Amino acid sequence: MAFKLNNPPYMVDNLSTPVYHVDMEDGVMGKANNNGTIIINQNTNPDDIPKVIEHEKVHIDQMKRGDLNYDHENVYWKGKKYSRADMAEGAKNLPWEAEAYKKVK
Numbered sequence: 001m002a003f004k005l006n007n008p009p010y011m012v013d014n015l016s017t018p019v020y021h022v023d024m025e026d027g028v029m030g031k032a033n034n035n036g037t038i039i040i041n042q043n044t045n046p047d048d049i050p051k052v053i054e055h056e057k058v059h060i061d062q063m064k065r066g067d068l069n070y071d072h073e074n075v076y077w078k079g080k081k082y083s084r085a086d087m088a089e090g091a092k093n094l095p096w097e098a099e100a101y102k103k104v105k
Contacts, residue, residue, distance in 0.1 A: 017060060019053060028090070032059035034069060051104055058100035068096050 017038055024031070024041040030052040031039050038056040040049060062068035069076045074083055077096050087094065092101050 017057060030056045032056040032063070034063055036060060036063075054104045055100045058103050059096065062096055062099065 019038045019040060021040050021042045029041050029044050038053060040052055044052060067078050074081045
């Protein structure tokens with residue numbers, strides 16, 4: 001069962017968002033975790049890393065606002081449940097991704 005933190009233990013800024021470089025599947029550049037951390041694919045081009053972090057920080061902010069959450073099976077956006085099995089994660093037409101792509105160009 002998923003749960004939502006009322007007062008997330010993170011803030012959105014460069015000083016308090018831990019960023020880790022890890023081995024990730026091909027095609028994935030980064031991920032915002034619901035614990036307030038960001039992971040970046042260790043194979044990401046160094047020139048792309050600032051934009052990837054900014055994109056993932058939008059998702060951190062969405063979680064902080066209570067608009068976005070996820071578990072292994074679903075993504076929850078503004079009270080609506082989206083099955084992860086039925087979506088192309090990272091697709092620009094997903095509402096939480098549309099916001100991130102719009103803010104980071």
